[in-house]
Amino acid sequence: MNKQAPFSVCGESLSAPMHICGFFDSREQQYEVIIPYILEGLEANDKVINILEGNRHGEHCRCLTDNGVSITEKLLSGQLEVLASENTYINGGKFVADEMYDLLEKSLLSSSRAGYDSVRACGDMVWALKNLPGTDELLEYEARLNLLTPKHSCSLICMYDISSFNESTLKDILLTHPYVIKDGKISKNPLYVEPSALLSSLSDLRSGSVKS
Incomplete structure (x- = not known):
């Protein structure tokens, strides 16, 4: 049975489970939001998972260190994981929604068993x-996360660079997240669509494209 877990982001007190899209226009803005979120989690005996491009790991760990995190200690204990997109989202050079969903679910289950x-x-x-094979499954994956999160005590922030993604993609992404971070503030997302309805719509669209 899932339990509610308090956490804060952008200065707001919230309760897990929660699935959030973070829209950021710079690396600095992104870190202003996620560093306090990460630090609070490490202090609260939460498992903290960061997934980003492998070439950013050095910079990311230095930023955490500069903010008082004992990186080596937290990594060795397993409380903190810094994973590469290349080994998770796009393992093998492609995105497979089912595989990423299963990987995340297994991580949530193992974290609970570990006592976090x-x-x-x-x-x-x-x-x-990067438009690698399978990237067209992104919207379905994001929608399915809303079926996964209620089963676990977790908060997930999917970070999008609004200067890199086109407006159409960002509008689609908003459909899949109950909460959104924009301009350093978090709010309930009025454009959110319940996963059952969105997944049904996506399935209909896919069936229509196959028939045509």
Whole structure:
């Protein structure tokens, strides 16, 4: 049975489970939001998972260190994981929604068994700009996460660079997240569509394209 877990982001007190899209226009703005979120999680005995491009790991760990995190200690204990997009979202050079969903679900289950009170995950979605095979499954994957999160004590922030993604993609992404971070503030997303309805619509569209 899932339990509610308090957390804060952008200065707002919230309760997990929660699936959030973070829209950022710079690396600095992104870190202004996620660093306090990560630090609070490490202090609260939460499992913290960060997924970003492999070439950003050095910079990311230095930023955490500069903010007082004992990186080596937290990595060795397993409380903090810094994973590469290349080994998760686009493992093998392609995106497979089912595989990424299963990977995340297994991580949530193992974190609970390990005794962590909750899981906080931040995923940088820049990998989706590479247009690798399977990227068209992104919207379905994001929608399905709303079926997964209620089963676990977790908060997930999917981070999108609004200067890199086109407006159409960002509008689609808004359909899949109950909460949105914009301009350093978090709010309930009025454009959110319940996953059952959105997945049904996506299935209909896919069936129509196959028939045509």
